[in-house]
Amino acid sequence: xxxxxxxxxxxxxxxxxxxxxxxxxxxxxxxxxxxxxxxxxxxxxxxxxxxxxxxxxxxxxxxxxxxxxxxxxxxxxxxxxxxxxxxxxxxxxxxxxxxxxxxxxxxxxxxxxxxxxxxxxx
Amino acid sequence: xxxxxxxxxxxxxxxxxxxxxxxxxxxxxxxxxxxxxxxxxxxxxxxxxxxxxxxxxxxxxxxxxxxxxxxxxxxxxxxxxxxxxxxxxxxxxxxxxxxxxxxxxxxx
Numbered sequence: 001x002x003x004x005x006x007x008x009x010x011x012x013x014x015x016x017x018x019x020x021x022x023x024x025x026x027x028x029x030x031x032x033x034x035x036x037x038x039x040x041x042x043x044x045x046x047x048x049x050x051x052x053x054x055x056x057x058x059x060x061x062x063x064x065x066x067x068x069x070x071x072x073x074x075x076x077x078x079x080x081x082x083x084x085x086x087x088x089x090x091x092x093x094x095x096x097x098x099x100x101x102x103x104x105x106x107x108x109x110x111x112x113x114x115x116x117x118x119x120x121x122x
Numbered sequence: 123x124x125x126x127x128x129x130x131x132x133x134x135x136x137x138x139x140x141x142x143x144x145x146x147x148x149x150x151x152x153x154x155x156x157x158x159x160x161x162x163x164x165x166x167x168x169x170x171x172x173x174x175x176x177x178x179x180x181x182x183x184x185x186x187x188x189x190x191x192x193x194x195x196x197x198x199x200x201x202x203x204x205x206x207x208x209x210x211x212x213x214x215x216x217x218x219x220x221x222x223x224x225x226x227x228x229x230x
Contacts, residue, residue, distance in 0.1 A: 037219070047157070047165065047208050047221040060217045096164060107212055107219065108155035108170035115164050 002026030004036070004097050004113035011119050012087050018118060022080040022097030029075045030055050036080040037100045037109060038071065040093040048093075052100050053080060089120045126154075126209055126222035133228040134199045142225045144192045144209030152212040154192035156185060159206045159224075168207075169194055196227075204229045 008020035022036055029036065035054035041047050051061045051071040061069050070083045080097060094117045098109035126146040134140035144154055153172060157165035167176050169185035182197045192211070196203055209222040 039221075046224045047159075047210075049210070049219040049221060052219070063218065098165075103171065106153040106155065106171040108167060108210070109157070109165075110167050110170070110176060112164040112166070 002099070002111055004099060004111060006095060006097050006113045006116040008095070008116055008118065010117060011121065013122050014088055014120060016087050018082075018084045018087050018091070020082045020084075020095055020097075020116065020118075022082070022113060024078045024080070024097075024099070027099065029073050029078060029080070032056070033101055033103065035100045035102075036073070037098050038080075038082045039096045039098055039109070040091075041096070041115075042090075042093040045093075050084075050095075051082060054100075054102075087120045091118070092120045093118060125213055125220045126211060128207075128209060128222040128225045130223065131226045131228065133230055134196070135230050136201065137198055139195060139197045140199055140227065142194045142196075142207050142227065144194075144211075144222045145190055146211065146220070146222075147190055148211050148213050148220070149187060149190050149192050152216075153187060154185070154209045154211045156183075156192075156194045157208045157210065158203075159208065160204075165208065199227075199229050201229050203227065 005023045037052035038050040053059045053071045068085045073080045094115040096115040098112040156169040159165040173185045184195045207225045213220045
């Protein structure tokens with residue numbers, strides 16, 4: 001069974017750095033056609049893609065958040081980590097990790113974690 | 123603002139057909155994928171590629187694309203299809219992704 005599970009703090013203070021971990025099972029982070037993305041959703045708002053990383057360590061970041069984000073993976077631990085610096089209350093959201101697949105002309109998120117709610121407040 | 127544009131809300135009578143659209147320049151080059159999200163739940167992939175459904179997604183869901191518009195059709199909408207639907211595609215860089223603003227589907 002393929003699963004992804006997010007973990008991290010539920011509450012962070014403004015200006016702090018958020019570190020989230022996505023633990024995957026049922027597939028390998030070394031699979032060439034698969035990667036892991038982070039996506040967030042502020043309360044009542046739309047989904048927002050943040051970053052992704054593929055097996056060859058190819059990474060990509062949201063243009064608007066690029067300066068604050070770092071994504072990395074530990075294949076041996078089957079984990080993908082996202083850090084976001086200088087957190088602000090507007091970053092309050094549910095953060096999801098999702099498996100991303102890329103086939104020829106289509107990239108898509110075929111499996112999602114349940115998400116973790118992060119609240120930014122002093 | 124989203125680079126992919128969706129109507130905020132659409133309604134359909136039970137058993138009828140509804141089409142949810144997604145517009146964006148990048149859709150001329152890249153195929154969209156579609157996600158269903160029910161309240162308090164994670165999104166679920168319903169359509170990807172030219173018109174593929176993951177295992178477990180009913181065949182009343184279908185996808186199409188023309189020019190700068192991708193569409194998700196539900197033929198014979200059911201009460202359980204009431205949800206938010208999001209499109210997603212690569213953007214002009216080819217290496218970034220973008221979501222549409224979402225469409226809230228109400229089944230009457």
